[in-house]
Amino acid sequence: MKHTAPPRRRKLNAWGFEGVSFSPPRPLRSWLEERIGPPEPRSAVDPRSLRLPAPARLPDLPVPTSDDPADRLLHARGRGFSDLVRLRTGTLPALPDAVVRPEDATDVQEVLRICSRAGVRVIPWGGGTSVTGGVNTLPSAAPTVVLDLERLSGLVAVDARSGHARVRAGTLGPALEAALAPHRLTLGHFPQSWELSTLGGWVATRSSGQESLGFGRIEDLVAGLELVAPAGRLSLPALPASAAGPDLRQLALGSEGRFGVITEATVRVSPRPARRAVEAFLLPQWEDGVEAVREMVLAGLPLHMLRLSDPTETEVGLATGTGGHAWSPLARGWLRLRGAGPGSCLLLCGAAGTPREIRWTLGETRRLLKRYRAVSLGEGPGRRWLLDRFRHPYLRDGLFDLGWATDTLETAASWSALPGLYRAVRLVLASTLPNEEVAVLCHVSHAYRDGASLYFTFFFRDAEDPEEMIALWAALKRAATSVLPAAAGTLSHHHGIGSWHAPWYAREAGTDGVRLLAAAARELDPQGILNPHVLFDPVDRLEV
Ligand SMILES: Cc1cc2nc3c(=O)[nH]c(=O)nc-3n(C[C@H](O)[C@H](O)[C@H](O)COP(=O)(O)OP(=O)(O)OC[C@H]3O[C@@H](n4cnc5c(N)ncnc54)[C@H](O)[C@@H]3O)c2cc1C
Incomplete structure (x- = not known):
């Protein structure tokens, strides 16, 4: 008899899988105590004890639809700083009314058609590992459903001669590599969130992996894709190169669920290294x-x-x-x-x-x-x-328990601008909070012929009140994000824009650029039901 391992359950209010943790080692605790001061331990509320608001009535949807409390909680937020604070302290401002799970592109189209007609918001959800407020359900008069793509997963076909693999969007990193292994192939895309993030999410956020120097960023790896929107469909074939007008693949890459749902992609795969x-x-x-x-x-x-x-x-x-x-x-x-x-x-x-x-x-x-x-x-x-490398993110929750807060911030610039950018971000992070020490670490995470990315990690002491804690973080995030355009850095090298960076997006894309993209979104989604707060919404939502 063949035994298959039961699926690993995700933690409701922290990073990762139940049963896995990473306690901060003693020398790290001593270092933090010396640099930013002693913490006060904070325990998280049991998420199962929370009383959730009743879900709104939804139109009948032709796919499995769940309003189970744990499902709604798990899909309420991504895994960024304020997401974890709100999940740990039970201070969520809103929850999705249901989680829907389509099995194929036809299901997706049908859900979008019905939700569009009924004015129901739809948040496309891959692995929910966004750290930019990209999958958050926010307060709204309209009902909200999360469209979880977990059933739309798996390898469809391999063209080994061309080095192409057709893969459904909801495929998680480990499942994708496991499916390619018998073909002795790899995608070679390993973001730190690899165990819990999906191909569709990587494409929708222009993700970069730890080995992208060798294999390429996700935009180098996508040869073709399918995108389904409330008012249309993009079916872009896998081609090695093309001069047939602007490349519409680039419209889907980084679209963050705003233009439609990516249902599959054909990716460039490589021989698996020994x-x-x-x-x-x-x-x-x-x-x-x-x-x-x-x-x-x-x-x-x-x-x-x-x-x-x-x-x-x-x-x-x-x-x-x-x-x-x-x-x-x-x-x-x-x-x-x-x-x-x-x-x-x-x-x-x-x-x-x-x-x-x-x-x-x-x-x-x-x-x-x-x-x-x-x-x-x-x-x-x-x-x-x-x-x-995939255990490090668990450290953040261990630090939260002890009473220390930590977050990361990433950017990129040309080699000429890099030293100034490094100094500017460090300075602003270290000097923004008047009454708290902030410790700042940095590394070059990715390098290119013309420049590199900088990845900052910062630590400060938790406040007891969750709103105060989020306000401290938001002050740091606002100050640091504001210096990026002035110091010739991008708003994000690989995390994306989401709702948290959206107020700054026009500074990088230009107001006409944002207008053009918003017009494209309106064409594909005339009722504006798809993830409406990401990319173009200029309201500062860091503290929501
Ligand atoms: C601990 C940690 C480490 C991380 N490390 C990295 C890293 O090394 N490199 C990196 O690039 N990122 C990293 N991230 C950020 C995050 O993992 C990436 O943005 C990832 O690409 C998101 O994938 P996901 O499947 O979880 O997407 P989600 O978080 O579910 O969604 C992200 C965005 O894409 C949209 N979306 C998702 N799927 C689809 C789809 N099929 N069609 C249309 N829109 C869709 C969502 O609506 C949302 O706007 C990290 C995050 C965490 C928490």
């Missing part, structure tokens, strides 16, 4: 590290990952083991003797392929880094990082 290796280095200072990363990309080294931590992130990583493994004081003394003292930066260089290909790539990397006086730490820290 092995992965990540070698760690310490570089004497941040500026050298940034220059080394730039040179490695321009030299065309076939690396799959480059990740450079700034001195503070390196200090935390080496002391606590969160960026690899913890280094004893003796080992750190040895590193200092070799020129990697305080102020040095941890660089992770990842390669994938046959053992021979990896040896060659890392050999060339070492040769190039010699000129930057890099000290190799070997493959130990990288092995640890690979093992823990």
Whole structure:
């Protein structure tokens, strides 16, 4: 008899799966206590004890429709900062009236037709891992349903000769890789949220994975797609390249559920690498590290990952083991003797392929880094990082329990603008809260020929009152987001716009750009039922 594992249940008010956690290690707690002060432990309310408002009456829908309280709670918010605070404290301003689960594109079309006619809002939902307020149900006079694509999942077909795979949009990262494995293929798209996010969500948010340097960002991987909207359908064939007018695939990429529901995509897949290796280095200072990363990309080294931590992130990583493994004081003394003292930066260089290909790539990397006086730490820290890479997000909930708040913020800019952007964001995060210390870490998460992304993590102490806590976070988020356009940084390198960055979107796309996109949305969705607060809604909703 064949046994299949029961599906893993998601936590209702935290990141990830039930039964998995990541407690903040003691050195990290000591570091935070020293930097931002002692916390006061905060416990979360039991989500099952919450009294939920009764769901609104909905028109009959021809697909499984659930108004089960746990289902409504699980689909009320994404997994960004205020989402978790509201879920932990039971202070949700609104809940979806139902969760609907179509099985194919015809079901989706039918749900959209009926909801459009009845004035019911529809929020397309992949894995619900948005960190930009992208899937949040907000207070409204109109009923809201969440369209969960979990049943619309699986591999449809593989064209191995062309390196194409047709995949349904609701397919989760692990299921997609498992389906490609027998073909010895991989998509190679590994965002940190990989275990819980979907192909459709990646396409709708222009996602980037940890190995996008090697395999490409999601927009490089999409060859064709299908999108179903209340008033139309886009069926864009898989083509290697085309000069047939503007590329409509780009309208779906980053559309965040506003133009329609992506029901499937044909993606470019690659041979599955036999092995992965990540070698760690310490570089004497941040500026050298940034220059080394730039040179490695321009030299065309076939690396799959480059990740450079700034001195503070390196200090935390080496002391606590969160960026690899913890280094004893003796080992750190040895590193200092070799020129990697305080102020040095941890660089992770990842390669994938046959053992021979990896040896060659890392050999060339070492040769190039010699000129930057890099000290190799070997493959130990990288092995640890690979093992823990999908566990790290659980740390945030452990910190919440202890009374420390943390969030992340990411952007990108040209190489010329990068140093100014780094300084501006660090300064604004560290100086915005008048009565609280904020600790700021940063790493270069992705690098390109013309620039790189910066990924900031910041910590501050929780407030007891959830509204006060969200207000502190919103003040930091507002201040940091406001400096991005002025410092030539994008509003987002890979998280997207959602409802939280929407008030700033016109600064990047221009008012005419936003007008053009809003007109396209009106054509496809004349009643404006699809995820109406993302992308173009200029109202600041950080505190909702
Ligand atoms: C801990 C953590 C780590 C993360 N790490 C990364 C990372 O490394 N890289 C990265 O890029 N992002 C990352 N994210 C952000 C998030 O995982 C991505 O934005 C991801 O692409 C969202 O996928 P999802 O399936 O969960 O989409 P959802 O969160 O369900 O939806 C996101 C947006 O897309 C829309 N949408 C979803 N599916 C469809 C569809 N089929 N058709 C139309 N619209 C749709 C939704 O309406 C919403 O606007 C992280 C988030 C968390 C919480």
